[in-house]
């Protein structure tokens with residue numbers, strides 16, 4: 001393959017996504033501010049980039065915590081838009097607010113760069129298996145160019161519309177994710193209080209109308225499912241910090257559109273409190289530990 005692909009942000013999601021690109025295209029350059037990932041990335045066949053100021057890339061992927069980091073990377077600190085050559089395809093997969101990605105998009109266009117905002121769903125498991133869902137916003141012709149790379153990492157590749165539209169879909173999706181995660185935690189808390197074994201409850205609800213993604217793929221009760229964060233002391237996965245960020249984005253969108261959505265606001269409060277109580281780096285399913293406590297909190 002002739003093209004030089006660069007992946008920036010090799011964290012919980014970015015690292016397994018980068019491995020899929022290496023498998024598909026044979027080579028990949030990678031960069032992260034956290035150099036602890038270097039050794040593992042190189043073992044997986046990637047080429048670590050020390051300094052972004054002299055990079056060679058035709059295609060750039062980024063998977064960063066949020067809008068602040070995306071702006072720092074492309075516009076402010078590393079000023080990547082000024083480093084990349086004309087015609088470079090940039091696909092930012094971080095979850096951000098629509099306005100921020102629109103700002104980067106406009107500036108990228110002015111410099112003759114192609115910019116797509118392509119947030120994902122499917123979690124770390126989806127990233128490892130290459131089954132992510134991509135919700136892509138930007139110019140349709142750039143989306144068509146990006147498809148071959150996205151297909152290496154995902155199963156469902158959707159064109160959502162203009163550059164901020166993928167982010168709007170993502171915000172709605174994650175608000176719903178938080179609601180069914182908290183709902184699933186409450187069902188298990190009540191079930192256990194009624195004397196039911198979690199495995200019995202899980203088996204029956206999965207075949208009943210309470211079925212949902214959290215129950216099916218991400219059970220919050222420890223040791224019910226292998227390879228999910230709840231069975232690994234709630235490590236890895238999707239942090240409380242990042243879920244709170246997405247719920248903040250949903251709150252902002254609600255304000256801007258004059259929507260008063262009760263459950264969306266309630267889960268925002270729940271995750272805000274969980275974050276403030278010191279669980280910011282635990283997986284978001286850790287909220288079960290709070291909900292399941294005998295002494296009821298004021299969540």
Ligand code: NAD
Pocket residue numbers: 008009010011012013014031032033034063064065066069072073093094095096120121122123124237238239242
């Ligand atoms: P993470 O914190 O594990 O990884 C982010 C990585 O970006 C870190 O390694 C960090 O060092 C690096 N980074 C930050 N700023 C940088 C910069 N300027 N240059 C280079 N590297 C930089 O986060 P994650 O869980 O991988 O999530 C990444 C994005 O994906 C977030 O926007 C999140 O909302 C979204 N997301 C996460 C999940 C999930 O299950 N974890 C699922 C869907 C979407």
